Amino acid sequence: MIVLTAHGTRDPAGAEVIAELAGRVRARGAEVAVAYADVREPDVTTVLNGLAGRSGSADPVVVPAFLAAGYHVRTDIPQQVAASALPRAPVAEAFGPAPELIDVLVDRVRQAGYRPGDAVVLAAAGSSDPRALDEVSTAARMLSARLRAPVRIGYAATADPDVAAAVAEARHSGRRVLVASWLLAPGLFQRRLEATGADAVSAPLGAHPAVADLVVRRCAETPDTRAEPAGWDRTVRLAV
Known part of the structure; x- marks a missing residue:
C-alpha cells in the first residue's frame, strides 16, 4: 500500500493532478491512498490511522511526492507518521531530481515552445533548507546538460x-525567456510563474506516466523499518 503524500493546495486543479497520479500508480498494480502534508486533508496521520488493522492490504509505505526534501519531508511527514497508529510505517525518499522527472521536465519545456538560444529559468517552490536548494541546483544542472x-x-x-527577478535578469541577454516549471501540480506557485512576464512558461510535471513510475520505484526501494528494535527513534533517523 502506497500512501502518496503531496504538499497540498487550495487549487482544485492541484488536487486533481494528485488524484490522477494516484490512478496511474494503481494502474501499475499498487494500492494507493492519498495524503497531504499541509493545506488539504487528510493528513498522513489520518490516512495511516484508517489503514491500521485493515486486513487484506499490504503494509503502507509513505511516498513523499516532493521535488526537494525540505521542511515538510524532513519534519512534518515524519511527525505525522510518528503520531499515527502506525508509527513505524516506512517513509520513502522524496522525488528529488530523479532522472525520470528530468525527462518529464524536458518534455514540458519542449511542449512550451522551447527554442535553442532561449534563456531558461528553472522555477522551483523554494525552501529554507539548504539541502533542498542543493537538489534544485542539481535539477538545474541536469536540465542544462539536456538542453x-x-x-x-x-x-x-x-x-x-x-523567479520574477531571475526572469528580469535573463531579459538582459536580449533573448526569449522560458520558465521551466519545477513544480508537480498547478496552484499558487504556478500562477506566480505565469505572472513573471516570461515569453513562455512550461506546465507543471503533472501526472505524467514517468512520475507514476517513480512513485512505484521509490516504494520498492524503501527499506522496511517496522522491525527496528525497541527504543529506535525513527524521527531522528528520517531527519538526517
Missing part, C-alpha cells in the same frame, strides 16, 4: 532569487 544551454534558477517563495 546544452545555461539554466538560471528562480524561486516562487522562501528562497532567492525570486
